[in-house]
Structures are given as C-alpha cells and as structure tokens.
Amino acid sequence: MDVYWKICPGQEAPAGEKPGRPLRVDWSFSYDGLEYRIPLIYLFDQGIVFDVVAVLENGAARVFYDRCHDEGETLSEEEREVAWAQLPFIEALPLKGFLINGQKIENGWRGQGRFYFPWDPHDGGELQPLIGENGFLKDACFAWTRCHVPVSSLLALKTLTVCLHETRRSFPVGARFFLPVGKMAEDRKIEFIHPVTGNAHRLIVDALECVDLHQILSSSPDFARRYCPCLRYMIDPPLPDAEKLEIRQVGSRTASSSSDDAVAVGWIGMADGPVAIFRPPGGAVSPSGRLF
Secondary structure: OOOOOOOOOOOOOOOOOOOEEEEEEEEEEEEEEEEEEEEEEOOOOOOEEEEEEEEEEEEHHHHHHHHHHHOOOOOOOHHHHHHHOOOOOOOOEEEEEHHHHHHHEEEOOOOEEEEEEOOOOOOOOOOOHHHHHOHHHHHOOOOEEEEEOOOOOOOOOEEEOOOOOOOOOOOOOOOOOOOOOOHHHOOOOEEEEEOOOEEEEEEEEEEEEEOOOOOOOHHOOOOEEEEEEEEEEEOOOOOOOOEEOOEEEEOEEOOOHHHHHHOOOHHHHHHHOOEEEOOOOOOOOOOOOEEO
C-alpha cells in the first residue's frame, strides 16, 4: 500500500510524489473499551504517517448502521442524536497531540478518520488498500484514524506517544416533563431512573425563568423576539462524581409584542427532559509504544 505525505486515501498522487517507506510495528493499545492497532508506520522526510484501527463488534455496528443510515431519513433529529449517543464506540480517535522520543509536537500534526462498514453500498473504496494490507481487517467493521506527525528527518525515531482527549458518553434517560414559567414551577419534583446504575433520582426545581434573548442579542426593534428557558434545579440523591444531567428544551420560538402572543411565553418557556446523563469512560490514558 502506497501512502503519501499530503495525499488523502482515495486521491491520486501527483507525478513525482514519492510514497513513504513502510515500517511494520504491529503496535496495539486499549482505549475506551476498544483494542486499537497500528500495523505500519510510513516514514517521510517531513515526518511520519500511520493508521490506527479498531475492529468493531459486527452486531453492534450493524444495529447502528441500520438505524442511522437505512432509517436515517425517517428518524427525527432527536432520535438521530439519541442513536449516536448510544453508539458503543467512537468514530475517530480524539487526538490531543503526540510525543516523539518524549518531546511534544506542538504544531503541524493532523488526523482524519471514519467508520468502515463492509456492506455499505455508498462506501467509496478508499480504504481497500489498507484492508488488503492487513488480513485482520478483511470483512470487518472498524474505526479508522490516520495521523500525520511532522518530525525532523535528522531525528532518530525511538518512541511514539499518542495523547488523547477524554471522551464522554451520553445515556438517554427516557423521561419527559413539562413546566410552566414562574412560581408554578417551584418545588416541582421529577423522578427518573439512572440508565446505568438503575438508581432512582429526583430533579427538584428551584426556578424556571424565561430569558428574553432580544435584550441580549440585539438592540434593533425589528429583531424577532426569542425566549430561552433558564432552569435551576438540584438532584436528590446527587449523581455520581463527574456525571452531569443534560436537559433538552423544547426550543425558543418567535413571538411578537402583542398581548395575545405574549400569553404564549409560558408555553415557550417549557422545559423538556431530562434527556441524557453524561459519564466519563473510566479514565482516559495516553497510549505509548516503543517503535525501534
């Protein structure tokens, strides 16, 4: 498989462009519940290029694909977001940076990535050379990330560290509630079940106010009025450390200054949720490997 410094997979290389020199390393690391592999590193005068791949469980990948691709046109925006939130794997590694021989690469690095599904009729085939080069990818679903890291050609490459951002996953709660703006919302209690622990929690409303975005965003009298609910609450018992509750709002809507439309402010200010609990993955690590 030929890999070029500035050319993305599937693109033709300009005349005279030289491919990188492949070096098989077969390095692997675990991250966020998946096993990632770096089969080869390609050496250039400008730096190194390498692919990071994680083979996915076919059943879970098929369920996700069928829901988000085959049924994508019939899903609402909220249903599509929930489907992505429930995805048991990430599409591309959340790259934070690289260390070469223990030295941080400050600038110039880049990465790109996506899923590969062998049954996808819309796949462009740009990853076929990668699959042909690595037998473990044959007929597999996988997450792929390609990394370009600038390194001086005078530097004797010995170690590589891939630094990753911590990822957070969302777990839909499946509860829905409606609240009026003002004092009627005070001390309302909404019960919900934690989608992972199964524990019961109560969302206790302190206040629900409707903020006029016109006063914040524009001084023009012609600017359409929009209202945004502002909900203050506490959760009893509290969620585990590092977790937070996301509450989805119905959304702001335009309203004129007429008395009839002003009555609708109470409806505009309704809150809708809770939608999801966000949890950390249990500690992100920065995988590293010795190459030579």
